[in-house]
Amino acid sequence: MRKALLLITVGIASAALIIAISVISGYNNNNQISYSGGSSSSNNTSTINDIDSKYRFIPINESANVRGYISSQLHAYLTWDELVKEHDTIIVGEVVKVRGSLVRKSEVMYEGQKVEYGIPFTFSDIIVEKVLKGTNIREGDTIIVKQTGGMLDEENIALSDYDVILKEGERYVMFLLGPAELEWANGLIAYGTGIYTRYFIIDDRVYSTEYIYDKGKGNPLKVDGKPLQEFIDDITAIINNVGGR
DSSP: EEEEEEEOOOOOOOOOOHHHHHHTTTOOOSOOOOOOOOOOOOOSSSGGGGGGGSSSEEETTTTTTEEEOOOOOOEESSSHHHHHTOOOOEEEEEEEEEEEEEEEEEEEEEEEEEEEEEEEEEEEEEEEEEEEESSSSTTTTTEEEEEEEEEESSSEEEEESSSSOOOOEEEEEEEEEEEEEESSSTTOOOEEEOOEEEEETTTTTOOOOTSSOOTTOSSOOOOOEEHHHHHHHHHHHHHHTTTOO
16 A cells, blocks of 8 residues: 655754753643533533543643644555545544643653653544544534644643644544544543645635645645535545445
8 A cells, every 4th residue: 555654853953842841841730721511421522521630631822832843754645545445534524622731751851950741732622514434423423633732831832843733613524543542541532633634624615734724735635625515425435435434
């Protein structure tokens, strides 16, 4: 199976990790922001709202200071058949809530001092409008999509050097990996996404990311304004051809 493998390097010359851990060292596990709402048994409620408060989730601040970039390794699929076959879930959905979480990992020595470092992630609630492929998922469900990169604290952010953080109100056709439970957050079930595995919907037309942001130009599977229903029909035909739901 052919794939283009892109290895993206760290985006700040002085080492983004060191920049990030300098900020992260002030992280306080007792300073927690909780989200209220519903039970995880409800299809329309995000499981993230019901996780034990030992995990810290904070709103995404789009005007936050960028304090580092996180290296990414991404697959660019060369055919639509490959893209469809290798993803367990394909949906049409809208982003309704976005928040970040910092996962503390360890301590390292930096300039003679111990500092904590961690990896920020971003979690987005997606309301499912249509299911093209997937099991145990229905229209109207709310699912969680995870991205690498996000808030370090209320004022600082570390971004993926290649992907773009989802924003509330955006609509997508998403080719997703998972779902899977996260090792560090018992009970949090999330799907995986990448810049080459989701397509913008604007005015019921579909676009690959490079036409909306100045990123994602390495995607061989380009779409520039195809009508949404036509795009759905094309993907559905591939699903039926390569192995169904």
